[in-house]
Amino acid sequence: VAKPIPTTQAISELAGVSKSTVSRALKGDERISLETRKRIGGIAEGLGYTTNAMARSLVTGKSGVIGYVIGQTENLFYQEQVELISRVAADRGVHLMLFQVPLGGDLTQVIPSMLQYRLDGCIVIASVPVSASAVKTCASYRMPLVLLNRSAPGGLASSVFCANQDGARRAAEFLVAGRHQRIAFVAGRADSPLSLDREAGFTAGIAAAGRKLAARCIGHFTFEGGFEAGRELMALPASKRPDAIFAASDVMAFGVLDAVRSAGRKVPDEVSVVGFDGLRAGAWPAYDLTTVVQPIESMFVRAMEMLGRRDGKDPNPPETVHIQPEFRLRGSARVPADWPLGDTLKGR
Amino acid sequence: VAKPIPTTQAISELAGVSKSTVSRALKGDERISLETRKRIGGIAEGLGYTTNAMARSLVTGKSGVIGYVIGQTENLFYQEQVELISRVAADRGVHLMLFQVPLGGDLTQVIPSMLQYRLDGCIVIASVPVSASAVKTCASYRMPLVLLNRSAPGGLASSVFCANQDGARRAAEFLVAGRHQRIAFVAGRADSPLSLDREAGFTAGIAAAGRKLAARCIGHFTFEGGFEAGRELMALPASKRPDAIFAASDVMAFGVLDAVRSAGRKVPDEVSVVGFDGLRAGAWPAYDLTTVVQPIESMFVRAMEMLGRRDGKDPNPPETVHIQPEFRLRGSARVPADWPLGDTLKGR
DNA sequence: CTGAAAGCGCTTACAG
DNA sequence: CTGAAAGCGCTTACAG
DSSP states (O other): OOOOOOOHHHHHHHHTSOHHHHHHHHTTOTTSOHHHHHHHHHHHHHHTOOOOHHHHHHHHSOOSEEEEEEESOOOHHHHHHHHHHHHHHHHTTOEEEEEEEOTTOOGGGGHHHHHHTTOSEEEEOTTSOOOHHHHHHHHHTTOOEEEESSOOGGGOSEEEEEOHHHHHHHHHHHHHHTTOSSEEEEESOTTOHHHHHHHHHHHHHHHTTTOOOSEEEEOTTSHHHHHHHHHHHHTSOTTTOOSEEEESSHHHHHHHHHHHHHTTOOTTTTOEEEEEEOOGGGGSTTTOOEEEEOOHHHHHHHHHHHHHOOOSSSOOOOOEEEEOOEEEOOTTSOOOTTOOTTOOGGGO | OOOOOOOHHHHHHHHTSOHHHHHHHHTTOTTSOHHHHHHHHHHHHHHTOOOOHHHHHHHHSOOSEEEEEEESOOOHHHHHHHHHHHHHHHHTTOEEEEEEEOTTOOGGGGHHHHHHTTOSEEEEOTTSOOOHHHHHHHHHTTOOEEEESSOOGGGOSEEEEEOHHHHHHHHHHHHHHTTOSSEEEEESOTTOHHHHHHHHHHHHHHHTTTOOOSEEEEOTTSHHHHHHHHHHHHTSOTTTOOSEEEESSHHHHHHHHHHHHHTTOOTTTTOEEEEEEOOGGGGSTTTOOEEEEOOHHHHHHHHHHHHHTOOSSSOOOOOEEEEOOEEEOOTTSOOOTTOOTTOOGGGO
């Protein structure tokens, strides 16, 4: 039998008190006597009451939902995160609404929807382009934004970064210590700040050892791109062929690995491969990838905190944080004899 | 400079008409003169107006958002789908709210949240346990439910299935035609209807050729479980060792493949492996998996249609549909000489 | 073709 | 410790 969801009105009638009292009792207002609170709580429970979030947010101005903006990406990395962020959100009692920016689009496209639902804020992943005007629009409507691994044009939004440079530098030190002779880098896209950061950290790391990059390819952050890059590198004459390859993402590293193997080279005996991200699939024996692990759970927690803490009406001032990644040793790269096992970047 | 989001009130003042007219004009009500509609539309645009979805849904009783309920699963299959379903939803102008049922939990846990936001309906993926009482509760509150690859206890909710039996049967026919001698099956969990369906279809397929299963293992729907199963199977004496293995999911098939190879067996010369799902990662050279591809996009579209079509106040009556999967030939299994290339189940 | 009024289900000053 | 009243921003019969 279908029953409508009961309202505070229904409860107030059953309890013989006003709707105001019901409302206050339900949210545990101290001004209502404990006894009344308990009684009302019991009635609400018995009726199967749930507050109408729409009505509540209409008056409070807070919706209890934050937006999670993803791109139209086939990148495994982002796919893995959905479960994680939804758990982090659930733990804090906030709900997540999903927004997808189509390929070639910009955050701007989903702003109207975000505003419609009066979101308490938005988390935007790195693969979504964010124009200066998009950030400005959100700021003008007081819609707090947290960008992941991306800085906000004009500094009008918060950012949570993995310490990309530090992580990449660590990978460089690892490969140098492993006595690799010709070290190559596979970039994501030429114009990606994320890729550039990782490249900067990596080249700084090998430069510190008085070395330089033996080769550099573009892998477009895709498996296929990584595979192609790996093929190119393996096609080089022996004197130039790299014996170590660092890819700016794990999926690309997977592609590189498959290419290296199909070129008949042994991993890690002839070629070491290191990635960046920390995909779960990296643990599968087929790849067994040594990689820099992004602290995504911590990154999400920080992002939620930034969105959550706004006590007053005004959003928090934008801030930027960098969280250190970990370095995960697996079988795809030669381990220097004296390298501390189980070492992590965090420990430094 | 921060500005509040304008309301119909603001527009009505600027336009010199009533809020009623603004409301009607904005939704293109024919009763408002075209001229007025255009003028109001222009003013709204200029003001950067977006309707307050909370207020609207408070009166209409429709929120424009549907729930997507996922489990705490690390299964790649579900991870890949988030992007797809969010695109399908966006195409139809509905928004998606994410709900996660923790490990060991049941749909019941998230029902209060679903009710709070007065969702227009919910899509529940197969890895989420759905008790009879959960279905009953949703039905009693008129919350339409569509379960994926799972039938509703009591028939009180709709279901969209991949034709699991047909797909698995096709895999069986393929392996039989490939003249494999000892055919094994790796199940998901013993109590999973999904796994049982695929097993039923598969064994029916080989039984039709007068054959029976050479071996059967449990792989728990995980990579590790598949790997373990593959190891067990490869450890059998040569006379019992399978030369063909069908896994009830792609991730398990990946594990099987890695186990088969690490046991020193050649794929597909000595052992053929076939999966079920159609993960993108199956196309990677490291796995190159022949598999039954679930038509998830069509499944999502049907699910949305089931939720969307309710014109009146009452939800649509529950229905159940089965959509045919495709069979994708790749390199992990020997192809029968006379097998039609590019053949799909759909074509039959 | 348009408007005044009521109401969706809450919360929150303001009174007492 | 509790209630009456106003109001959040819409939509929708009901009138005209």
